[in-house]
Amino acid sequence: xFPPGFQVAPETKAVMKWxxxxxxxxxxxxxxxxxxxxxxxxxxxHPMEEKMFSxxxxxKVFKMLAKAYADAHPVISDRSELRCGGNFVKRGGIIxxxxxxxxxxxxxxxxxxxxxxxxxxxxxxxxKFPLExxxxxxxxxxxxxxxxxxxxxxxGIKGIVSDKFGNPIKNARISVRGIQHDVTTGN
Numbered sequence: 001x002f003p004p005g006f007q008v009a010p011e012t013k014a015v016m017k018w019x020x021x022x023x024x025x026x027x028x029x030x031x032x033x034x035x036x037x038x039x040x041x042x043x044x045x046h047p048m049e050e051k052m053f054s055x056x057x058x059x060k061v062f063k064m065l066a067k068a069y070a071d072a073h074p075v076i077s078d079r080s081e082l083r084c085g086g087n088f089v090k091r092g093g094i095i096x097x098x099x100x101x102x103x104x105x106x107x108x109x110x111x112x113x114x115x116x117x118x119x120x121x122x123x124x125x126x127x128k129f130p131l132e133x134x135x136x137x138x139x140x141x142x143x144x145x146x147x148x149x150x151x152x153x154x155x156g157i158k159g160i161v162s163d164k165f166g167n168p169i170k171n172a173r174i175s176v177r178g179i180q181h182d183v184t185t186g187n
Contacts, residue, residue, distance in 0.1 A: 006104075006105065015107075016110065016114075019110075019111060019114075019115045019117060020114065020115060023116055023185075023186030024111075024115065024116070024117040025116055025117055025118065025153060025156075026065075026117065026118055026119075026149075026150070026152060026153045027107075027111060027117050027118075027119040028069070028119060028120050028121070028122050028146070028149060029107055029108065029119060029120075029121045029122070030122050030124050030142075031121060031122065031123050031124065032123065032124055032125055032126075032127055032128045032129065032130060033123060033125075033126065033127070033128040034084075034085055034088075034123035034126060035075060035076055035083075035084045035085025035088070035093075035123055035124070035125060035126055036070075036076070036085055036088040036093055036094065036095055036100070036123045037066040037067075037069045037070045037076070037093060037094045037095075037120050037121070037122050037123070038066070038094070038095055038096070038097040038100055038108075038120065038121045038123070039062035039063065039065065039066045039094065039095075039096060039097060039108065039120045039121075040056050040062060040096075040097060040106075040108045040109050040112045040119070041054040041055070041056055041096070041097060041098050041108075041109050041112075042054075042097030042098055042102065042103055042106040042108055042109050042121070043097075043098060043102055043103060043104045043105075043106065043109055044098040044102035045098075049102070050101065050102060051098075051099055051100065051101065051102070052098055052099065052102065053096050053098065053099045054096060054097075054098035054099070054102070055096060056112055056181065057179045057180045057181040058112075058118070058179060058181055059096075061118065061156065062118065062120065063094065064152075064155070065118060065120055065149065065152055066094035066120050067092060067093075067094055068148050068149050068151075068152050069120065069122060069145045069146075069148065069149040070092060070093035070094050070145070071092075071093075071148075072144050072145040072147075072148035072149070073093070073141060073142065073144075073145040074141055074144075075141055076088075076093035076145070077093060084125065084126035085123070085126065097109075097121065106121075107119060108120065108121055112181075116183045116184065116186075120149075122142070122145075124138055124141075124142050125138050125141075157174060157176070157183065161174070161185045168185070169185060170185055170186065171184050171185060172184060172185040
């Protein structure tokens with residue numbers, strides 16, 4: 001997953017282990033510096049290409065998840081192109097991560113490739129390092145969108161896979177016709 005020679009920090013290893021041990025299905029990474037929701041892949045399939053659309057097999061699901069956040073955010077859903085994040089208005093406030101800029105080793109890509117967890121990245125505001133007095137406004141702008149996004153956990157595959165005696169089957173592979181990305185049941 002990481003390029004050759006890349007040093008993985010101990011805290012990154014700990015998060016990777018944690019994600020593999022608990023069957024998370026939905027997450028979001030909150031960043032600052034723009035006002036947009038990105039979704040995997042963040043790393044272009046062609047590393048020499050910048051700003052190249054790089055969809056996952058679950059492109060439609062990721063777009064739905066990203067839109068659930070963007071549409072519920074009062075500023076991202078604002079159609080003004082003159083505001084912070086206005087350059088994403090024509091895209092509905094969302095973009096494929098690699099199409100915006102490609103980078104390797106992102107959590108959203110890791111989660112998709114190595115766990116059952118679907119993650120988007122939310123750029124919560126155009127200030128990379130907002131001042132303390134701005135945090136209250138940022139929280140209120142994102143609170144409803146976060147709640148709307150969390151409700152998306154009820155979409156998609158859910159249930160219990162069991163044997164003929166009703167015993168849950170752990171690590172059962174679940175395939176969806178037409179999507180080349182399986183998920184597995186939890187422990």
